[in-house]
Amino acid sequence: MNYFKGTGDYVLSPELKDNVNVSIALARPLLVKGEPGTGKTLLAHSIADGLGKKLIIWNIKSTTKAREGLYVYDTVQRLNDARFGDRDVSDIRQYIKLGKLGEAFNSEEQVVLLIDEIDKADIEFPNDLLNELDEMSFYIPETGDTIKAKHRPIVIITSNSEKELPDPFLRRCVFHYIEFPDEKLMEDIVFVHFPDLEKKLLREALKKFYWIRQFDMLRKKPSTSELIDWIQALIAGGISPSKVEKDLPFLGTLLKKKEDTDLVNQSGSAHYGYSSSVRTRNVY
Amino acid sequence: MFINFFFALKSYGVPVSLHEWITLHHALARNLNDCNLTKFYYVARAILVKNEIYYDKYDMAFLDTFKDIETTDEMLEKILEGLKKVKELHLSEEEKKQIEELDLDQILRNFEEQLKQEHYKNHVGGNKAIGTGGRSTQGAWGYNPAGIRIGQGESRHKRAVQIAEKRSFRNYSNDVTLDTRQMRVALAHLRSLLPIGPEEKLNLDATIDATCKNAGELEFIWESKEKKAAKVILMMDVGGSMTPYARLVERLFSAASSQISRFKHYYFHNCIYQDLWTDIERRESISTQEFLKSEDNDYKLILIGDAEMAPSELTWVNGAIDYWYHNDTPGLAWLQRLRDKFKDSIWMNPLPRRSWGYVQTARMIGGIFPMFELTLDGLDEGVKFLMKGKGKFFN
Ligand SMILES: Nc1ncnc2c1ncn2[C@@H]1O[C@H](COP(=O)(O)OP(=O)(O)OP(=O)(O)O)[C@@H](O)[C@H]1O
Ligand SMILES: [Mg+2]
Numbered sequence: 079m080n081y082f083k084g085t086g087d088y089v090l091s092p093e094l095k096d097n098v099n100v101s102i103a104l105a106r107p108l109l110v111k112g113e114p115g116t117g118k119t120l121l122a123h124s125i126a127d128g129l130g131k132k133l134i135i136w137n138i139k140s141t142t143k144a145r146e147g148l149y150v151y152d153t154v155q156r157l158n159d160a161r162f163g164d165r166d167v168s169d170i171r172q173y174i175k176l177g178k179l180g181e182a183f184n185s186e187e188q189v190v191l192l193i194d195e196i197d198k199a200d201i202e203f204p205n206d207l208l209n210e211l212d213e214m215s216f217y218i219p220e221t222g223d224t225i226k227a228k229h230r231p232i233v234i235i236t237s238n239s240e241k242e243l244p245d246p247f248l249r250r251c252v253f254h255y256i257e258f259p260d261e262k263l264m265e266d267i268v269f270v271h272f273p274d275l276e277k278k279l280l281r282e283a284l285k286k287f288y289w290i291r292q293f294d295m296l297r298k299k300p301s302t303s304e305l306i307d308w309i310q311a312l313i314a315g316g317i318s319p320s321k322v323e324k325d326l327p328f329l330g331t332l333l334k335k336k337e338d339t340d341l342v343n344q345s346g347s348a349h350y351g352y353s354s355s356v357r358t359r360n361v362y
Numbered sequence: 363m364f365i366n367f368f369f370a371l372k373s374y375g376v377p378v379s380l381h382e383w384i385t386l387h388h389a390l391a392r393n394l395n396d397c398n399l400t401k402f403y404y405v406a407r408a409i410l411v412k413n414e415i416y417y418d419k420y421d422m423a424f425l426d427t428f429k430d431i432e433t434t435d436e437m438l439e440k441i442l443e444g445l446k447k448v449k450e451l452h453l454s455e456e457e458k459k460q461i462e463e464l465d466l467d468q469i470l471r472n473f474e475e476q477l478k479q480e481h482y483k484n485h486v487g488g489n490k491a492i493g494t495g496g497r498s499t500q501g502a503w504g505y506n507p508a509g510i511r512i513g514q515g516e517s518r519h520k521r522a523v524q525i526a527e528k529r530s531f532r533n534y535s536n537d538v539t540l541d542t543r544q545m546r547v548a549l550a551h552l553r554s555l556l557p558i559g560p561e562e563k564l565n566l567d568a569t570i571d572a573t574c575k576n577a578g579e580l581e582f583i584w585e586s587k588e589k590k591a592a593k594v595i596l597m598m599d600v601g602g603s604m605t606p607y608a609r610l611v612e613r614l615f616s617a618a619s620s621q622i623s624r625f626k627h628y629y630f631h632n633c634i635y636q637d638l639w640t641d642i643e644r645r646e647s648i649s650t651q652e653f654l655k656s657e658d659n660d661y662k663l664i665l666i667g668d669a670e671m672a673p674s675e676l677t678w679v680n681g682a683i684d685y686w687y688h689n690d691t692p693g694l695a696w697l698q699r700l701r702d703k704f705k706d707s708i709w710m711n712p713l714p715r716r717s718w719g720y721v722q723t724a725r726m727i728g729g730i731f732p733m734f735e736l737t738l739d740g741l742d743e744g745v746k747f748l749m750k751g752k753g754k755f756f757n
Contacts, residue, residue, distance in 0.1 A: 093404040100394050100405055104385065111414070154580060161578070201554070241550050248412035249381050255414040295609060 080129055080188075080232070088117065088124035089266045094254055098125060101252035107193075107211060107233035109248070112256030115301025117267075118236040122192035125234060132189045134231070136178035138198045144206030147179035147193075148216050148225075170220050179210060180225055188229035197237040204247035211250070259302070261288060271306050272313065282322040283309055290332060290342055300332040308332050367406075370423035376416045385409050399428065403522040415547070415738070417531035424526040544738055549617050551738065555745045556592045556621040592749075593624040593660060595704075599667030600642050601631040601683070607712045607736060608642075611666050624661075632671040632683050633693035634700065650696060654703050662748045663700065663707035665731060669724040670713065676723055694726065701730050706753040708744045712736040732756045 082098045084090040098121075101108035110118045126133035136147055152173045159165045165172070176184060182191040196204060210216045214227035235251065237243065259267060261284055268280060287305050290296075300308075311328040321327060326342070333339045371378045386409045394405060403424060411420050532538070568583035594615055598608035612627055619625060628648075629639040637647040674681040676694040701707060709731035711718065718724040718733065727733065732753065734744035747753065 096394075096401060096404060097408045100389055100408060103392060103394055104389060104409075106385070109412070157580065197550075239547055239550060242554065243412075245377070245379075249379055251412065252408045253412045254408055255417070295606070 082125055082128050085124045085128045087127075087270055088120055089259075089263065089270060090121075090124070091263075094121070094256065097252055097254045102232055104252065105230055107235050107251050109235045109237060109243075109251040109253045110256060111237045111239055111253070113258050113299075113301060114238060115303045115305075116256040116258060117302065118256060119192070119194055122190060122194075122234040122236075125232065126190040129190070129232070131232070132185070132187065133192060134178055134182045134185075134189050135192045135194060137194050138196050138203070140198050140200075142199045142203070144199075144203050144210075145177075147177040147207065148210065149177055149180050149218055150175045151220055171223075174218060174221060176225070179207070180216070182231040183214060183216075183225050183227040185231070186228060189231050191231040191233050193233065193235045195238060196235050197240040197243065201241055201244065205244050208246060208250070264302070264305070267302060268306065268309060272309060275309070275313070276319065278319040279312065279317075279322065280309070282319045283312060286322060286326060287332070293338075293341060293345075295341060296333070296338045297335045298333070298338065304332050304334075367423065367427040370426045371410065371420065374419040374423045376411060376419050376423065378410045382410050399522040400525065403525060414531060414534045416535075418529055418535045421526040421529045421531065425523065428526075429523050538737060548614055548738055548741055551742050552614060552618045552745060553621060555742065555749055556618060592622045592662060593658070594622050594626075595657075595661045595663050596625075596627040597634065597638070597663065597665045597700075598627065598629050599632060599665075600629045600639075600644070604666075604668060604712075605642070608666055611664070611710070611736070615664075626661075630667075632667070633675050634696045635682055635687070635689040635693055636691065636696070650699075654699055657703075659703050659705070661704060661706070663704040664744070664748070665700075665707070665709045666736065667709065667711065668713050669709065669711055669718070669727040669733070670721050671723050673722050673726070676726055694730075697727065697730050704753075706748050706751060707731055708748060708753070709733045710736045710740065710744055729757065 080099075080102050082095060082102065084095055098108060110121060112118055122135070123133060125131075151170075152175060156167050156170075156173045160167045178191065178193075182189050211233065214230050215224055217224045264284060264287075265280060268275065268284075272280075283305070287300065287308070291299050293299075308328060308331045311331050312322065315327065317327050326332075329339050329342065333342065368378065368383050386406055389405055389409060390402075407417070407420055411417060534544075563585055565583045565585045568585070569581065572581040572583055573579065596612060596615060598604070598612065600608045608629070615622065615625060615627075629642055629644060631644065634650060636650050638650050638653055640646045640648060671683065672681075675683055676697075677692050679690055679692060680688050681692060682689050709727060711724065711733055712735075713721075713724070715735050718728060724733070732744075732747060734740040734747070
C-alpha cells in the first residue's frame, strides 16, 4: 500500500500529507495550487522520493496541446524518410513517440506523474485529458494500438491560477491550496536547505523578507526560492546579521524588477511604520 | 443531518456537485479521515472545494452544520443517515448515472460493515484503512494551521470547529474589495473576458510556396493573427486613499495588455472637470473638451472611484475639492458628457454596494454610470457588461 510519510528535505503540513494520501487512495489526481515558490513542484519530487517511485514530469507551456502528452506522430520525419528512402516508412510505429502521459501509462512500474503548471495551457487543455485520465488508456488510430496503464500513475497537477480550470476537470481532482508559509514554517524550510545556518542571521533575513513582502505594490513579491538564493548570497558574502538588520545587501537577489527595488529602497528605514495595506482607507 | 452540510455548502455558494459529494463518502467509508472531525474538515474540503476563494464559505457552512457535534459516534450516525437520504433527493438523469457509477450501495455496505465491527468505536488514532504508519515524521513540526495549540484532553472534534471559526480565508473570498493578493486571479478573469490575443496558424499557401522553392524540402510558414479587439480607457480617482485601488486596476489592465489594442489612463480627484490629468501627481493634463472631441467613441471607459464626496463637488460651479481649482461647469455635467460620448462605460467602486444608497453622490453618479463593486465578482460583472455592449441600454 502506498502511504506517503514525507521526506526529510521537504517541509510538509499534516493536511497536505493527508490530502496526498487521500488522493492516492481514491486514485484521483491531486491538484496543488499556491503562490510561486510554495513548493508545489517540489512536492511531486518528494512524493516520488518518499514512495520510491520514478517521477515523470510533464511541463506545460502556453502552446502545449493535450495530444502531445499521449503521443506524437512524426509525419515530417516520415516524409523525409520517404524521400531519402533509408528506412521502411510503412512501419508507422517507429514514427510514433509516446508523450509524458503515454510514458507514464506504459511504464512497467507505478510512477508519479507531475503535470506542472497546467494553467499555462489553453483553457480546453484539462478537459481534453479527462477521458485519458479517467480510463487510464488511449487509442492510437495510426497504428491501431491501445496504450493502457499497467499501473495507474499517481498524478500530481500544479497550478498558479493564471487561468480558471474547467469544472468537469476540477470535479475529478482532490484539491489542496498551499498557503504562503508563515515565519515559523519558513524557518523550517530554510533549515532544510541550510542546516548550519546561524539563527540570528536567519531571524534578521526573515524579518526583512516578510517586511518586503508586505509591499502590496510590488510587481513581483519575492518567494521562497528568492529567499533561499538571498540567504545563500548572504552566507557566501559573509554578511553579518547586524548588516542585514541595517541595510538590505544583495537586494537584487530578492527583487528582480527595478521598480520594485526602487520602491523598497525609497521606504528605506521607515520599516515597520510603513502601512502598505490597500485596505486601510479614510474618506477622501 | 449530514446531507445538510451539502445543502449548506450550496446555499453559501460553494459550487459542489453530487459527484464530489459521493467521492467524499468513498473517502469516509474507507475511513481516510481517521475518524477525526479535524481531519474530516480538511479531507472534505479537499474533495468538495476546488478553489480557495470558497474556503471561507466552506468554513461558514461547516460551522452551521457541525458546531454542536461532540462525539465521533454522533457524527457517524449523521453521515449514515444522510447517505441513506441521497437517493430520496430529486436527481437529474446525469446525477443518477453518477450515483450508479460511484456505487452508493457499496459505500453504504462498507460503512455498516465497519460500524458493526466497531472499527470506529473508541477510535483513538490507528487507521485501519490505510495503516498506522506515518504519524508526523516531522517531529519538530509545531505548525498548526489555525494557530491554536490544543491540550491533550481537549476534544478533537471541537478543534475542527475552532479552525472553521477562525475563518482565516475570509480575505480570499471573491466578494471582498479587490486587493493585490487577488491580482493573478483577477487578471485571469480579465483575460478570459477580453477578446483573445494573437494566435498562431499555419499559412498553407505560403508553406506550399516555400516548400516548392526549397525543391520540396518542407518549410512551414506560420502566421500570427492579431485579434486584439478591446480598447480601454481608465479614469481613476487618485485622491488619497483611492490611489492604491487606482494603481491596482491600472496594473491589472496593463498586465492584460496582450489583449488590449489600445489602452489609456487618466486621473482625477473625486470628480472630473475640464482637465484630465495624465500623471498621478496631477501636474500634467489635457483638456477634457479636446479629449471628448478627438477620441474614438468605441473605447470602453472604466471609471474607478468611491463616488463619495460633498454633493457640491458634483453640482456647483467652483465646487471642486481642491480649493485652488476653479471649474465653471459643474462636475456632474462633465460626467454626463463622458457618458454620452462613451456608451460602453462603467464606474467601479471599492466601497460595498450596500453603502451606495446612503451616499448621496454615489446615488447621483450611479444614475449616470452603471456602477459595479471593485471586487472579483464585480470586475467580472462589469467587464462582461462592457464586452456585451449592454451600456447602450442603461438609462
Ligand atoms: N515545503 C518546502 N520544503 C522545502 N523547501 C521548500 C518548500 N517550499 C518551497 N521550498 C523551496 O522553494 C523552492 C521553490 O519551490 P517550488 O519550485 O516547488 O515552488 P513552486 O510552488 O513549484 O513554484 P512555481 O509556482 O514558481 O513553480 C524549492 O526549490 C525549495 O528550495
Ligand atoms: Mg513549480
